Amino acid sequence: MAEKVMLVDDEDAIREILGLSIADLGYEVETAANGEAAIALFSRFAPGIVLTDIKMPGMDGIELLKRLKDLNPDTEVIMVSGHGDMDLVVKSLQFEALDFITKPIRDELLVSALKRAAEKITMRRQLREHTLNLERIVKEKSAKLVELERQLAVGQVVEGLSTAMRCLVETFDDGAGYFNELPCFISIHNRYLEIVAVNQLYKERLGDMVGKNSWEPYSGRQGSGNACPVWMTITDGKGLRSRETLVDVNGQxxxxxxxxxxxxxxxxxxxxxxxxxxxxxxxxxxxxELRSTREKYHRLFDSVPCYIEVVDRDHTIVEANRRFRQDFGECRGGKCYSAFTHREDPCQECPISLTFEDGQSHQWETAVTTRNGDQRVVLIQTAPVHGESGEIEQVMEISTDITQIRKLQDHLASLGLMLGSMSHGVKGLLTSLDGGVYKIEAGFRKDDPQRLREGWAIVKDKIARIRKMVMDILYYAKSRDTELEAVDLEAFAKDMAAIIEPKAALKNVAFRLDVAPDIGEIQMDETAMSAALVNFLENAVDACSEDDTKPAHEVVLRLTGDARRVRFEVADDGMGMDQETREKMFTLFFSSKGSRGTGLGLFISSQVIERHGGSIDVTSSFGEGTSIVATLPRVQSKN
Incomplete structure (x- = not known):
């Protein structure tokens, strides 16, 4: 019979979760929210073990300990506190508390404390039982010894019993251990189909059948002609095995x-x-019972409000909870990095690999994309899963969606983070400006027009970069309403070409403008959209200039549309991107350029297009190029 445990805590969540954990350890659990409720429950429930918080409103844990010991000195009380206060420990032990554990409660400490309490109760109960019933036990053992000696006197009986036991054990896959857990009725029959002896369990469950006919314990047997197992064994002289139905003393x-x-x-x-x-x-x-336990754990596994996956050493997903399957598909049997981060190889900072290596829990924060295309920022925590031999067989990865937290943090602290991340870039631009100024001054001193042109080109380029950086800062740091106006798309496209074509020519990248005839007008914030498209175009030029696998490169700005929508496409045949980069490219402060990028441009571009009620589609393959399509409605809806 399971030991009864009463859990006392004023926090509902702790009572629910801790109560479930204690029940899963095999104990019968009841809970109380305060000391007064615990006293009332104690009289009704009569638990052997009490697990109580010390800091509670009203009656605290120390007072409850004294009251419980007055009601029943044998009750084992385990004290719980959120603070390891030595005075509380001493006071608890003075009033005969069994143990003292601190929050958050570690599983191994909880298991150890409950086991120690249960063992102490069991030992006390056994000692009392042995003391009170010693004479009865001696008599029963003596009677069994006499009966055993009588049975052992017949060597053939012993041999036959051993043969039958071996035969019965072989019936079950799990062998003798499984057999020993099952109740077994033993009876001896003579050649006249009469029961001559039975064991104690047989008497308790089926009645004292000694002297009865061998077929009488069975359901539906009315005589020897019904071929009961004993009759068949006497007839052919061989041991038999069969499925039968017996009837107990209550007729069941x-x-x-x-x-x-x-x-x-x-x-x-x-x-x-x-x-x-x-x-x-x-x-x-x-x-x-096994099915019920598995179902309970499965419900708990599926109801946890985060992503959980269990992975083996080959990074194969062995199990995943419902939320993971809903957002990332039925991925059991697949690789975790493929389902979760859409990579072809394990992540470089993979916490699962680290846990397999050192057996410790590891954390990692990353961005993932669901099968519906929704981006999530998750905090990953890993934990080793040990096998029977103690070695790590699997790793459990728990990922908490912190997207909303990160958004709040971005709104509260992004300006400071932005300035910090851009300081190195500003320093580099200022150094370059110094170089340009030096060339201009040298050109003036030596009356060298070539140096003047080179220095002025450097100064113009760096001023343009500083201007763009400052505009990005202002756009992100200051809330800005969208200023809508009717914009001629052909003229707008030519302005974009005038901005980007010289920059592309400097990097030996061809630029082509492709505008559909009669493209017409659109309602948009021309300044904001210009900045957004320039970001796309400059990234395309950079992707081409950094790709040395092709002899020539081209960037295309293409405008098409219909009566309702306009498509702005920026296409290049440069380096391209892998899936992980594509999914993170519009994340704040993410940059594939290392220290040369701020991680602001594409984020701001996506914000501009979103404010226009538009959408962005990205198609890219590593080594083959990229196409970014921004689709905007021609007329903005009125909110």
Whole structure:
């Protein structure tokens, strides 16, 4: 019978979660929200173990400990506190508390404390039982010893019993250990189909059948002609195994597996038959208990409000909870890095690999994309799963969606982070400006027009970069309403070409403008959209200039549309991107350029297009180029 545990804590979440954990350890659990409720529950529930918080409103844990010890000194009380205060520890032990543990409660400490309490209760109960019933136990053991000596006097009985036991054990896949957990009825029958002896369990469950006919314990057997197992063994002289139904003292049917073994006389005839019957309803009970436990753990696994996956050493997903499957698909049997981060190889900072290496829990924050295209920022925590040998067989990865937290942090602290991340870039631009100024001054001193042109080109380029950086800062740092106006798309496209074509020519990248005839007008914030498209175009030029695998490169700005929408496409045949980069490219402060990028441009571009009620589609393959399509409505809806 499971030990009863009363859990006392004023926090609902702790009572629910801790209560479930204690129940899963095999204890019968009731909970109370305060000391007064605990006293009332104690009288009704009569627990052997009490787990109580110390800091509670009203009656605190120390007072509850004293009251419980007054009601029942044998109650084992485990004190819980959020603070490791030595005075509380000493006071708890003075009032005979069994143990003292601190929050957050570690599983191994909880298991150890409960086990120690249960063992102490069991030892006390056994000692009391042995003390009170010593005479009865001696008598019963003596009677069993006499009976055993009588049975051992017949060597053939022992041999037959051993044969039947071996036969019965072989019936079950799990061997002798499984057999020993099941109840077993043992009876001995003579050649006249009479029961001559039964074991204690047989008497308790089926009644004292000694002297009865061998077929009478069975359901539906009315005589020897019904071919009961004993009759068949006497007839052919061989041990048998069969499924039968017995009837207990209350008239209830008991399904059993029956084994019979003959005991031969000196002339070779069957003199006695040993019959062993195993109650297989216990098998069904154990199976149902196992099924219920698995179902409970599965419900808990699926109801956790975060992503959980269990991964083996090959990064194969062994199990995943419902939320993971809903957002990333039925991925069991696939690789975790493919399902979660859409990579072809394990992540460089993979916490799963680190946990397999050192057995420790690791954290990692990253951005992932669901199968519906929604981006999530997740905080990953790993934990090792040990096998029976103690080695790490699997790793559990728990990922918490912190997207909203990160958005709040971005709004509160992004300006400071932005300035910090851009300081190095500003320093580099100022150094370059100094170089340009030096060339201009040298050109003036030496009356060298070539140096003047080179220096002025450097100054113009760096001023343009500083201007763009400052505009990005102002756009992101200051809330700005969208200023809508009717814009001629062809003229707008030519302005874009005038901005980007010289920059592309400096990097030996061809630029082409492709505008559909009669493209017409659109309602948009021309300044904001210009900045957004320039970001796309400059990234395209950079992707081409950094790709040395092709002899020539081209960037295309293409405008097409219909009566309702306009498509702005920026296409290049440069380096391209892998899937992970594509999914993170519009994330704040993410840059594939290292220290040369601020991680602001594409983020701001996506914000501009979103404010226009538009959408962005990105198509890219590593080494083949990229196409970014921004689709905007021609007329903005009125909010």
């Amino acid at each position: 049917e008991i399904p059993v597996i029956v084994h019979t073994a003959p005991i031969l006389s000196k002339d070779g005839g069957v003199e006695l038959v040993i019959e062993l019957s195993v109650d297989i309803t216990e098998v069904g009970r154990l199976q149902e």
